[in-house]
C-alpha cells in the first residue's frame with residue numbers, strides 16, 4: 093500500500109488558523125499541543141515589496157487523522173481549511189499535483 | 203464505518219452563526235444531543251470548510267458561563283446580584299413596565315439596540331412598529347448599510363461583486379482574510395482560475411493585502427481622496443466606458459467638471475500614496491475587464507471622510523462599465539420570489555407622527571425615515587420590494603444615548619439590547635455607559651453575561667444556531683435567503699429572539715399580528731409564495747440558499763431610471779449630489795494643534811482571527827491562540843518611545859486611554875498605529891466598577907460619537923484616522 097501525505101499550498105494559505113483548531117479538537121489535544129501550526133514570516137523581497145508567507149506545518153502529533161480516514165472522511169485540517177489549500181492522498185499522486193502547482197510543500201508522517 | 207451510518211444518528215442541516223457568513227453545517231444528532239459537526243460540502247458558501255469557531259461548538263453549547271435562565275436584578279444596578287425567575291414572570295414584568303412608560307412618555311421612549319445581523323430583525327421591527335417606537339437601531343452606521351444606501355441612490359440597489367468571473371479584484375476597507383473567509387477563498391480561486399489581479403487598499407499589510415499584486419498603503423481615513431483621484435484619471439485619460447456612460451448614466455459632464463480638482467498630485471498629498479501608484483491602479487481598474495470591487499465596512503468608519511468615498515466607489519463601478527457585467531458588480535436587487543424581511547416588518551403600522559420622532563432623523567437623513575421613504579418609493583416601483591427598515595432606517599445611536607442621559611429632545615426611558623454589547627460596539631463607551639445606567643428599564647438578551655448584561659434589570663438567555671433554525675440574507679437586502687433547520691431543541695430555558703418579541707407582543711395586545719407560533723412556521727410562511735408546500739426541514743434538504751432569478755433590465759431604480767452619477771435623491775434631501783472630499787475632523791491636517799499633543803494616527807477596529815467581534819473570548823482553545831489585545835505599531839516608532847515588542851502600552855486620545863500589547867508591524871507607516879477592536883475580559887470581575895474590564899482595552903473608549911464629527915449624510919462613525927499618543931504602561 094502506498095504511503096500517504098499532505099500537499100500544502102502555502103501560496104494560498106491565508107493564515108486563518110482553522111487547521112490548528114480543526115486538528116486540536118479532532119484529537120482532543122492538551123493546551124500547548126498542536127498537530128499542525130501556522131507560521132508567519134514577513135520579509136522584504138528584492139525590489140522592496142513586503143511579503144508575508146503563511147505556512148502550515150504538521151508536527152509529530154499528526155497521524156493524518158487515521159480514524160477519520162478509515163471512516164471515509166478527509167483529515168480534519170484538509171476538510172475544513174477555509175482556503176482549501178491542503179490535499180491528502182498517496183504521496184506519488186500528490187507529487188504529480190506538486191509538479192502542476194508551485195509553492196507547495198509535500199509532507200509525510202513517520 | 204462513517205458516522206452517518208451509525209444507528210440512531212440523524213444529520214441536521216444547520217448553519218453556523220458564529221459570524222454573519224452563515225456557513226452550512228452538517229450537525230450529527232443522536233438522542234437529541236449533538237455528537238459531531240462537519241462543514242457541509244454541498245453548501246454554496248463554505249463548500250465543506252469550517253473555520254476555528256464552530257470547531258469549538260461543544261465548549262460553547264455547554265459553557266458554564268452561558269445564560270440558561272431568565273434573571274432579574276435584585277441588587278443595585280451593576281452590583282451583579284440577580285435572581286432566577288421564570289420566563290412568564292420576566293415577560294409579564296417587562297410588558298407591564300413598557301406599558302407604564304408608554305403611557306407616561308409615549309412609545310418613543312423605548313429604544314432597542316441590535317446585534318450584527320444574526321437575529322430575526324424583522325420580528326423586532328414588527329414589535330416596535332406595533333408598539334409605536336421608531337427608536338431602534340443596530341451598529342448599521344459602521345456596517346455596510348451606508349454603502350448600500352449610497353449605491354441605492356446611485357443605481358437603485360447594491361451591486362454585488364461577482365468574484366468568480368473577475369479578472370481584477372479590488373478589496374478596499376476590508377480584510378476578507380479574517381472577516382470573511384469564504385469570500386477570501388473565492389478571491390484565491392479567481393487568482394488561480396482566471397489569473398485575476400488583486401488590489402488591496404489598507405493602511406496595514408493585512409492577511410488579504412498579503413495576497414495582493416498591488417497593495418496601496420494609504421493614510422487612514424483618506425480613502426475618499428484615492429477614489430476621487432481614480433475617477434479623475436479614468437475620465438481625464440479617456441479610460442471610462444463611453445458607450446456605457448452614454449447609454450445608462452446621467453450627470454457625467456457635471457462629474458467631469460467636479461473631479462478636475464482631484465488630481466493624482468493632490469491625492470498623493472492627502473493619502474500619502476505615491477501618485478504613480480494612484481495612476482497605475484486607476485488605469486488597471488479601468489482597463490482590466492471585468493473588474494469587481496468588494497464591499498468594506500471600514501469605508502464607513504471615517505466620519506466626514508466616508509460619504510464621498512462611498513459615492514465615488516459606486517461611480518467608479520458605473521463609469522468603467524463594470525456594473526451589471528459578469529465578473530464586475532451586479533445590481534441583483536432583492537429576492538422577489540419570497541417574503542423578504544421588509545415584507546414582515548409591518549412598517550405601515552408606524553404612523554407618520556411617530557416616524558417624525560425618530561432620533562437623529564433631522565440630521566442623518568439618508569438612513570432614517572426621511573431618506574428611507576424616498577428610496578422606498580423608487581425601489582418599490584422598480585423591484586416591487588423595498589429595503590428593510592431594520593438596517594436602512596434606524597435611529598442614530600449617538601442620539602439615543604444623549605436622549606437617555608439628558609432627556610432631550612425627549613427622554614429615552616427603556617432600552618432593550620439583543621445580541622449586542624453596546625459598551626464595546628459603539629463609539630464613546632463612557633457615554634454609552636452613562637446612558638445604560640440612566641434608563642428605568644434595561645433588558646438584555648444574550649448568550650453570556652456581558653458588561654451590558656451586568657448593568658441590566660433583566661437578562662434573558664438566547665438560543666444559538668445549534669438550537670434554532672436560521673433564515674438570513676445580507677441584512678435583509680440580498681437576492682437570496684440562506685436557510686437551515688434546527689439541529690436540537692434549546693437547552694435549559696434558552697429562547698430565540700423571535701419568541702421573545704412574539705411573547706412580549708402578545709402581552710401588549712399584538713396577538714393577531716403574530717400568527718406563527720414557532721420560528722419554523724414563520725420561515726415556512728416566508729417561502730409560501732413559492733407554492734411548494736414543503737416544511738422547512740424538507741425544503742433545506744434540497745435548497746440551502748434560495749435565490750431569485752435576477753431580471754435582465756436596462757433600467758435602474760432611481761428617479762430618472764438611469765445611473766445617477768449626479769444624485770437627484772441626495773440633492774433633493776439637501777446633500778451634495780456629487781462626491782466632495784472632506785478631511786475627517788481629527789487629523790494632523792484638520793487639527794494641527796491637537797496633533798502636537800497626539801502625534802500618531804490611530805485606526806481602531808482591527809479584526810483578527812480567531813474571534814468574531816467581541817465574541818468567543820470565553821472559549822479557552824480560542825483564547826489561548828490570542829490571549830491579549832494587540833496594537834500594531836512600527837518598530838521604529840516603538841523603539842523611539844522605549845517600547846518593546848509585546849510590552850503593554852497605553853493608547854490615549856482626548857476621550858480616554860486603554861491598554862493593549864505592542865505588536866511590531868513593519869508594514870505600517872511609522873506615524874500610524876492600529877488597535878484591535880472589541881476587547882473585554884469575561885474572566886475579570888463582572889460587577890462594577892470592573893464590568894469585565896470593559897474600559898481597559900476597548901478601543902471605543904478612545905472614539906467620540908459627537909454627532910458633529912460624524913458623517914452628516916448617513917451617520918457613519920469616526921473610528922479610523924484619529925489622533926492619539928502611545929506610551930509604555932507598567933505591566
Ligand code: SF4
Pocket residue numbers: 104105106107108109110111112130146148172173174175176177178
Ligand atoms: S486552514 Fe488553510 S488557510 Fe487556514 S491557516 Fe490552515 S492551511 Fe492556512
Ligand code: SF4
Pocket residue numbers: 218219220221222223224225248251252253254255256383384814
Ligand atoms: S466563517 Fe466561520 S464563524 Fe463564520 S459562519 Fe463560517 S464557519 Fe461560522
